Amino acid sequence: MDDAEALPERTRRRPAPKPHAAGVKAVAAAAGVSLGTVSNVLNRPEVVSPLTRAKVEAAMASLGFVRNESARQLRAGSSRILAYLMLDAGNPFFTDVAKGVEEAAQAAGLSVFLCTSSEDADREAAYLDLLEQQRVQGILITPIDQHSSRLRKLPSRGTPVVVVDRTLDEATHCSVAVNDVLGGELAISHLLELGHQRIAYVGGPNTLGQVVDRRDGARRALRTAGRPIAELIELTTGALTVAEGRGAGQRLAGLPADRRPTAAFCANDLLALGLLQQCVSLGLRVPEDLAIVGYDDIEFAEAAAVPLTSVRQPRQLLGRTAAELLLDESSNPDHEHQRVTFTPELVVRTSTRGTL
Amino acid sequence: MDDAEALPERTRRRPAPKPHAAGVKAVAAAAGVSLGTVSNVLNRPEVVSPLTRAKVEAAMASLGFVRNESARQLRAGSSRILAYLMLDAGNPFFTDVAKGVEEAAQAAGLSVFLCTSSEDADREAAYLDLLEQQRVQGILITPIDQHSSRLRKLPSRGTPVVVVDRTLDEATHCSVAVNDVLGGELAISHLLELGHQRIAYVGGPNTLGQVVDRRDGARRALRTAGRPIAELIELTTGALTVAEGRGAGQRLAGLPADRRPTAAFCANDLLALGLLQQCVSLGLRVPEDLAIVGYDDIEFAEAAAVPLTSVRQPRQLLGRTAAELLLDESSNPDHEHQRVTFTPELVVRTSTRGTL
């Protein structure tokens, strides 16, 4: 990826000074008021007289007071933080979702912490535990396995969870998703219309709901067209990354021409871009020798070597909606769990249609 | 009983919020042990006898006990969290840096929270305040303005800060960066060698250190070549994004051919990709009509419509090194602040060299 053995230059400096934290108590003493008054300045400034408030604020500034959020949260029992635990921070799809989340959170005066499971179940579990222990306001998650028991248990213990980019039957969460089966169907129907006979599906691991649903959609399109679903040539990858896409390209280009698929549908754009790049560099022409359809329509899909046909999802809206559901869940006592499903849209570009 | 009469009248207070969660106290009662023992199971399981430990663990499981991290941190005074406050989560450069950070943090048993300032100074300030109040172990930051006083004050109040992708003279932080001036020089020297006369620099806002340093490097290369630095045509953008790159492309393609630059050096790859895309769609040929050099060499640079010449930085290594410095600072009493500078490397591709 990167990181050749670039030799850094280093310059050293002297050690750090020693910290000493001042609390409300010290501020109160310095300002000559009681402890409760300092707290009032912090939390309900309008009940404190301007003069007193000024004294307290001056004391805070001169002591470098920093409110201890742990103590605040412990006593007050509420957190001002939302977390979005995503599958892969390197995938622009998720960072766009995150942007929507931030937007909605900011409007509600909350902050967002982003975490990455990197498609690793242990990591996901560790982050969920951590966030639950932190008593965050709520968790947005694009899960590796949406049926994990850990996930199901969280809401009953007081941490609201909204599942993003997956639907869920459970009555314990809200979920916001895009119809992936339909998306897969759109992609394959398009390829069938173009007359392709041997079509590959590139995606994995099969534990990911997205991968499975999109494949199921692909199969459904075949069935609808009266083709056996066994016709779909599956190339399983270990993750949804550009690197895995290149690997798949290698395998695919290595097939004899009469058995090689004439089109590939990739479970996401990263795979598609990797596949595209590798195939082109191995001498295949896109779309003449191989048509490619991606998924997500990330910003880079359009700027690719061959602009990529892709299935577009309303990413930012997805994030915003999810955050809004979460906020509703934690503030509205009459909250009802919802399952929101958006509809994807096929964006046709050169990678399937050629340059017309 | 006269006891009751002697004591001051006790007024009933409203019970504290959150009656639901089971704490160590409840676990202790359920397991028939003391509160301290439960804590021992949590923090020093080896000192508890296997039998007792089993009882406690069973009680925890059946009560659905979730340790309250606020209380833990309040008492113990230490956090297990590192934060990386980045400029833009949508830029793969930063998510790659983040990957390096995660790697190092995980090795040390810490977790990472990611935050995005989105190149917005207020947002950055708000996150810094929040993180300081949370008493995180330390903050890694790619700052909007590395000279902000808020940033300088953090370490003296006890929160270690490492500046990533910027160097800093201050004696208060470690910093890890790549020599951006040199990077700019490499880019422009390359273009000059190819014989370009009218060269544009695309980047902004000029408050960002990266933008300024890379431009300064560009100027230096011109000076070295005996050219007036005024020759550098500056196209200022509002941010380092693909969209802004497209805007710049629009402006650039609108110039009359005899005044239009024959080469453009972009402050990062997102700008370059946007520029490339827009220029191509407006009919300019790359590199014949316009050569383009990007910066960062993100994964998508190579897969672009015209594979992009770019200045590569050791992204992941950057993140890893920064995290290691931070960990050292917070664990090693003899820590010395360091300024680590890596060296960038020019990767030449079709966008400048054409198809040879």
Added chain:
DNA sequence: GGCGGTCTGTGAAAGGTTTCAAGAGCGTGC
């Protein structure tokens, strides 16, 4: 001058955990 009412500020309790000195129980050596 006494009475109700507003404004401000006070003080102590409470929140869940960790820490640590001290205690309990028990086997062992002499």
Added chain:
DNA sequence: GCACGCTCTTGAAACCTTTCACAGACCGCC
């Protein structure tokens, strides 16, 4: 039989903030 050492457990203090019932001061007004 006694003292000792060992292992395991206990209980209470401490961390820093927020909360809330009340107290004190001051005002206007009957």
